Amino acid sequence: MTTRMRIKDLVITPIAFRDPPLLNADGVHEPWALRSIVQLVTEDGVTGLGETFGDTLHLERLAALRPHLTGLSVYALGELYEKAATLFDHAGGAISSFDLGRVHAAVEVACLDVQGKLADRPVSDLLGGAVRDSVPYSAYLFYKWAGHPDAEPDEWGAALDPEGVVAQARRMIDLYGFGSIKLKGGVFPPDQEIAAIHALREAFPDHPLRLDPNTAWTHETSLEVARALDGVLEYLEDPTGGIPGMARVAAASPLPLATNMCVVAFDHIPPAVAQGAVQVVLGDHHYWGGLTRTRHLGTLCDTFGLGMSMHSNSHLGISLAAMTHLAAATPNLTYACDTHYPWSAQDDVVRPGALTFVDGAIPVPTGPGLGVELDEDVLARLHENYLTCGLRKRDDTGYMRRVNPDFEAGLPRW
């Protein structure tokens, strides 16, 4: 093994960036979103980038894995997975497949970035080759307050009714050119969210639409909404909780059901398929163990006749680059991918130029690896935010309760 491919260290930098007050079924986004940036360095000084979660437990796990990476080849992804599985006692049930996937993904993406740099090929080539030159994303709309309590309104303003949602969609589509729309629901009683979808349909007659209430509804409510929006939505995402619950809705729903909540690891696929719980799986390489494993998820979805889309959480450009390579190389990922990027674009750690939306899609980077470069000054600034912001774990419910002490977190709510 040459020193070019041997891992010397993994530098993990937690960061915090500004996040608007985006509402969801759990509560509301806090003023800061947490993330971490990983830099994998080989003995020869080649650096691979990755972007992952920033909660303390995840950071502790990455720190525990770090010494076990020394000397490992960046090509030894199977060994990497086994090392992490053994370290965290996956077989004994001490870590779920989901959490193991989160840890593995953080390092795997950086390994692929190095592999691409060594081979002078983009990551999409390492995943089987791009089948599309650019990857369409959807306008990811949120109900939101005008600004955080005690702060000035942000540039997006409030979106608390159908008019506000349509105005937000218009601004996002004007800025980025998105050709499909997702509304985060589960915030207001279903009738109001149905009205918002109808308003979007009227304002954007040709844009495919989706609604995602994050399991805020009972089985009965889910079916009522599915029937009310039959012919209007391309899919309904996670209307209710759990594989059996989704299966019960799917059995009578006129709309396809999608999920990024009840199928988030490979061991969820057999029961979901057996019960017919979902028709579309939203992959997410940050959950599913990295880019190669999420590419495998694409093959499984194809095998079982499931559609494929892509989930996101608050993220920056390293994740956007990784998502773009993955979606480009996954032939059956035919839905426009979710992205939170418009909500955080102002704080990106990636140097400008590599990732630009053209008509709502990102042209697949063609440079070696992920094709993006880290801006060390921005990284330092965002790390300073992390040190001073006081947040260590996402807590949408806790924040909402501080603003509105009567907020009840239990789901389903309607």
Ligand SMILES: O=C([O-])C(=O)C[C@H](O)[C@@H](O)C(=O)[O-]
């Ligand atoms: O599709 C989803 O479920 C998400 O994007 C999950 C996120 O946590 C979203 O609900 C958010 O950012 O509030």
Ligand SMILES: [Mg+2]
């Ligand atoms: Mg979702």
